Amino acid sequence: MGKVAYELGLPPTLAGMHNVFHVSMLRKYIPDPSHDLNYELLKIKDNLTYEEVPIQILDHKDQVLRTNTISLVKVLWKNHTVEEASWEREDEMKSNYPELFFNEDMYNFEDEIFLRGEGCNTP
Known part of the structure; x- marks a missing residue:
């Protein structure tokens, strides 16, 4: 200038x-x-909003109220950092995004031992 x-x-x-x-x-x-920054362009709708898409479940916790307990999951959202992850109701997330829970339900301790090689009898 x-x-x-x-x-x-x-x-x-x-x-x-x-x-x-x-x-x-x-x-x-x-x-x-x-x-160097890599970024994806947001698909912005006509009303200047965009769709939030969850990427991963980071954590679980149970919120104890007076008479009942609510299961919550910490969700990492696309286009957000880990610090911006939010706690959401587990039942709502399972009904709206069942693919996030597929691998989690199939995982167990025996699989972890096998993957680390502790359960293998290979030389």
Whole structure:
């Protein structure tokens, strides 16, 4: 833009931000391969929303109320970090996303021993 202002090329996630900065706000960039960002474009609907899709069940817990107990699962959602994972009702998640629970129901301790090689009789 000039001697004291620079126009920066910003990633699409920062498209709403003003992209001209004064030189006093900038520092020299030292290239680092870990700074390369991979991102997927969101499929945004006409009403400017997108569908949340669960990726993985991270944890289980039972919430004890006065008269009953509710089973909860911690769900990792697509386009979110692990810190943003949310606790959801297990029964609702099983009815809406049964594929998340398929591998979990089939897993048992004997499988873990076999996979680690402790149950194998191979040389």
